[in-house]
Amino acid sequence: MNLSEKDQLYNWHPYTQHKTTDLLPAIVKGEGALLWDENGKEYIDAIASWWVNPYGHSNKIIAEAIYKQLTTLEHVLFGGFTHNKAVELSEKLLSILPSNQKKIFFSDNGSTAVEVALKTALQYNYNKGIKKTKIIAFEDAFHGDTFGAMASSGITFFTEAFKGSLLEVVRIPVPTEGNETNSLKALQDLLETGDFAAFIFEPLCQGAAGMVMYSPEILDQMIALCQQNNVFAIADEVMTGFGKTGKTFATDYLVNKPDMICLSKALTGGTIPMAVTTFTQEIFDGFYNDDVNKALFHGHTFTANPTGCAAALASISLMESQEMQDNISRIHAKHLAFETKIKQHPKVKTTRVLGVIFALEIKSENQESYYGTMRNKLYHFFIENGIILRPVGNIVYILPPYVILDTQLEKVYTVVEQAIEMI
Numbered sequence: 001m002n003l004s005e006k007d008q009l010y011n012w013h014p015y016t017q018h019k020t021t022d023l024l025p026a027i028v029k030g031e032g033a034l035l036w037d038e039n040g041k042e043y044i045d046a047i048a049s050w051w052v053n054p055y056g057h058s059n060k061i062i063a064e065a066i067y068k069q070l071t072t073l074e075h076v077l078f079g080g081f082t083h084n085k086a087v088e089l090s091e092k093l094l095s096i097l098p099s100n101q102k103k104i105f106f107s108d109n110g111s112t113a114v115e116v117a118l119k120t121a122l123q124y125n126y127n128k129g130i131k132k133t134k135i136i137a138f139e140d141a142f143h144g145d146t147f148g149a150m151a152s153s154g155i156t157f158f159t160e161a162f163k164g165s166l167l168e169v170v171r172i173p174v175p176t177e178g179n180e181t182n183s184l185k186a187l188q189d190l191l192e193t194g195d196f197a198a199f200i201f202e203p204l205c206q207g208a209a210g211m212v213m214y215s216p217e218i219l220d221q222m223i224a225l226c227q228q229n230n231v232f233a234i235a236d237e238v239m240t241g242f243g244k245t246g247k248t249f250a251t252d253y254l255v256n257k258p259d260m261i262c263l264s265k266a267l268t269g270g271t272i273p274m275a276v277t278t279f280t281q282e283i284f285d286g287f288y289n290d291d292v293n294k295a296l297f298h299g300h301t302f303t304a305n306p307t308g309c310a311a312a313l314a315s316i317s318l319m320e321s322q323e324m325q326d327n328i329s330r331i332h333a334k335h336l337a338f339e340t341k342i343k344q345h346p347k348v349k350t351t352r353v354l355g356v357i358f359a360l361e362i363k364s365e366n367q368e369s370y371y372g373t374m375r376n377k378l379y380h381f382f383i384e385n386g387i388i389l390r391p392v393g394n395i396v397y398i399l400p401p402y403v404i405l406d407t408q409l410e411k412v413y414t415v416v417e418q419a420i421e422m423i
Contacts, residue, residue, distance in 0.1 A: 003038050030057025033404040045388045046412045048401045051239050053270030055318045056403035062269045062314045069310035078303040085309035092316055093276065096248055098257040102281040106304040110238035111144025113262035113275035116298055117234045118148040121198035124286040127294045132197040135169045136190055142208035143200060143236050152200050155208065174206065175218040187222055191229040199226045200234040203250035204354065207239040210395035211359035213352050216253035223256040233258040242266040243319050243328050246355030259283060269315035274308035327402040331356045338413045347420050359397040362423055369393060378419050385415045
């Protein structure tokens, strides 16, 4: 019995209907932008394994940092203790984040980073005796799978079974080109009610919605409106953080900075689960009190894990290197060239590029569901051809590791073109 067959016996995979799913490829090795399965088949990881591996698989610099840390201090509880790597990482993060960010709260993944932000927004108001119990979010957002994060998400089939158990969240239209006025008006109307603690958003690009993009100028206006109405602006940079948009953070494109920022995924270069939520001093001060009940009672066993912190410090160092910055620029230029070529294709409806993110929408006579027939056909075609891409309905996106070679990227483009012809 091979690995794929054993896996089918024992494991329950995320976002998977196992009754209709075939044996899954069993990956045994990775290097750079490549992965190999148990049969020796090679795959180009064109989405950096759910956007977490920008510096490539089996990165030796990150591996060395992890090994060194494991031989010094692998873990210590963060409740009642601290350690040098947590202090170093927080100091480093605050030096590259928007200057209004002053405090770092560690957790384990993107969903929990969002959960911490939402709980903080609600409890901040509770601590001050203010009743604000609702959240504002964009339509078609995705913020994670824990209950607060799920409530803030707008992709209904992910949340349908839990509707009666979620926070109250009101969704507004995404301010895509031509829809800015409607979105801004919807936000303004909600803010005037005084019922809302926070507005959460994926800055400039909604990942799971199919890389839906909007301008920094309209987001600046929305953040300004929130802050004028004492509503916290939460930037979910779990996907966009650490270079994906062409800048270190998507919020670097903004004049008005959010009050909280959620980070995970590429934080440790795809090695160890870790997340942070960052806050302004004002928010921290809302919990700083002689009354212990006003503390933020949230924590995880592996909070600020030293090994994860060491991996994150190495990852940030790699991101800041001239080589990686050049790679980001190179991929962006290649995406633009491919966009110029492919957008004229009669089967292509729209294209968009932001940093290393490329997306195209294939024309379809019917509304394509998230895991519909077209998506599944595209996905299997890519896998058969040695390319790891996960289409969203009829939207194909590429978000590769920064270390991907030009030849590998050209192969991805070629297979995408072939897939469009096949549909």
